[in-house]
Amino acid sequence: MTSAPQCPDGPTPTPRLIATDLDGTLLRDDKSVSPRTVAALAAAEEAGIEVFFVTGRPARWMDVVSDHVHGHGLAICANGAAVVDLHAGREFVQVRALPREAALAVVDALRAAAPGTSFAVELTTGINYEPAYPPFFKDPGARVATAEKLLHEDTDESAAPVLKLLAHHGELAPDEFLTLARSAAGEYASITRSSPTALLEVSGPGVSKASTLALCCAERGISPAEVVAFGDMPNDVEMLSWAGTSYAMGNAHPDVIAAASGCTVANNEDGVALVIERILAERAARQQAQADAP
Secondary structure (H helix, E strand, O other), rough: OOOEEEOOHHHHHOEEEEEEEEHHHHHOOOOOOOHHHHHHHHHHHHHOEEEEEEEEOOOHHHHHHHHHOOOOOOEEEEEHOOEEEHHHHHEEEEOOOOOOOHHHHHHHHHHHHHOEEEEEEEOEEHHHHHHHOOOOOOOOOOEEHHHHHHHHHOOOOOOOEEEEEEEEOOOOHHHHHHHHHHHHHHHEEEEEEEEOOOOEEEEEOOHHHHHHHEEEEEEOOOHHHHHHEEOOOOOHHHHHHHHHHEEEEEOOHHHHHHOOOOOOHHHHHHHHHHHHHHHHHHHHHHHHHHHHHH
């Protein structure tokens, strides 16, 4: 059943920037971008509204939307740890790394608080993981070793920056694991999740989708009030709270619904496109009313 979107009070303001998560938000469950969404993104850019993809995905997984980035070509990846230029072959424009000593402190804390946790290390050059880490997307070029070894090695200035530490637990419930990890290791890093499994994503202190989006907006002279944001999982909560207008998807986590100022329909029903279409329709109606005014 298609649910009706719940809009914030009053007309939707015409934003200067739209920030949208990808998985579970802009993308359908089959990881495709629907024709309706493609058209809505293009129409927003044509109307002078910048669009930023803001995702937990690493840069190497951005091909799915590379053809749909207009104008600036930038995307925020790895939950705010990287800004990449999709027009320049996913070149890193900015990196907000997780200090290795902080990552090691998180590993130590989670090994003690949640025995059985396995880890992976996401670098600007790719991913490495422990032998026990689940085979989500095995990378043939990855190194396999303990997290301590992966984080201790190559620590000179030429070492690739760490974007995220990933922590998986095979028995704990996802939200239970997140709460436990934040209590045990939150003093060392930013900890969140976007997976339906007990898979946590650990970034540098203060690094989030929201904080990196705020930096990108400040460079453009765009205030939070001029941003409309979309998301579905806990790693979107800070961004939705920061943006002046925000929408939780119909399939969103309860914490996301609580953080957003409105709701739209689910990702499989093109909830982002629906809101963009309404924003542009209301903008066109206001412009027409001004033109018709005596």
